[in-house]
Amino acid sequence: xxxxxxxxxxxxxxxGDSTNFTCSFPSSNFYALxxxxxxxxxxxxxxxxxxxxxxxxxxxxxxxxxxxxxxxSYLYIKGSQPEDSATYLCAFQGSGAGSYQLTFGKGTxxxxxx
Amino acid sequence: xxxxxxxxxxxVLKTGQSMTLLCAQDMNHEYMYWYRQDPGMGLRLxxxxxxxxxxxxxxxxxxxxxxxxxxxxFLLGLESAAPSQTSVYFCASSPARTNSNQPQHFGDGTRLSxx
Numbered sequence: 001x002x003x004x005x006x007x008x009x010x011x012x013x014x015x016g017d018s019t020n021f022t023c024s025f026p027s028s029n030f031y032a033l034x035x036x037x038x039x040x041x042x043x044x045x046x047x048x049x050x051x052x053x054x055x056x057x058x059x060x061x062x063x064x065x066x067x068x069x070x071x072x073s074y075l076y077i078k079g080s081q082p083e084d085s086a087t088y089l090c091a092f093q094g095s096g097a098g099s100y101q102l103t104f105g106k107g108t109x110x111x112x113x114x
Numbered sequence: 115x116x117x118x119x120x121x122x123x124x125x126v127l128k129t130g131q132s133m134t135l136l137c138a139q140d141m142n143h144e145y146m147y148w149y150r151q152d153p154g155m156g157l158r159l160x161x162x163x164x165x166x167x168x169x170x171x172x173x174x175x176x177x178x179x180x181x182x183x184x185x186x187x188f189l190l191g192l193e194s195a196a197p198s199q200t201s202v203y204f205c206a207s208s209p210a211r212t213n214s215n216q217p218q219h220f221g222d223g224t225r226l227s228x229x
Binding site: 004036042049089101103105107 | 118145147154155156157158159162164170172173204216217218219220221222223
């Protein structure tokens with residue numbers, strides 16, 4: 001069973017603050033790292049799929065970086081807004097057997113206080 | 115813009131009853147997946163399918179069966195429901211991994227309670 005860890009488990013920030021959280025994953029047999037945003041009572045929504053070491057992706061105020069050699073990815077939110085409140089999931093996709101599968105972390109639950 | 119549709123959305127069963135959860139996608143995706151989500155746990159893969167007529171076990175397959183008779187549908191069956199199967203079940207689909215950068219698209223979930 002692959003180990004995908006996310007930290008912190010939960011986070012409370014004030015509106016306007018910038019924040020970041022971490023996903024760590026196996027550094028071997030890497031194919032892709034996925035980030036999803038999951039609002040309560042809705043379905044997970046894809047943010048990024050990252051495949052290249054050193055890659056950085058951006059969508060509005062949200063960005064992510066990837067380090068496949070050391071096995072971590074950071075998700076950044078600039079100027080947090082209440083609508084950013086959600087659980088952010090990362091998922092590791094390996095290149096070996098079972099490469100169709102994603103192994104998810106437990107998520108970081110972000111609450112943005114107005 | 116249906117995407118991935120799961121039915122039913124909620125269900126309460128008694129121990130030992132059977133039921134089938136239906137997942138339908140209209141994006142012509144090759145791959146489909148069933149996950150369960152439990153408090154304090156990440157999404158865990160139950161079974162998946164890489165094409166019509168094919169299925170494979172994921173991380174937690176025991177107590178479940180699946181079928182993919184049509185490309186657009188992926189069924190998850192509980193033959194004899196147990197309280198440990200109380201969970202929220204998510205279906206997802208994705209294109210075949212011939213191109214990179216393909217996320218999975220999720221349904222809204224089915225909340226299942228086994229009494």
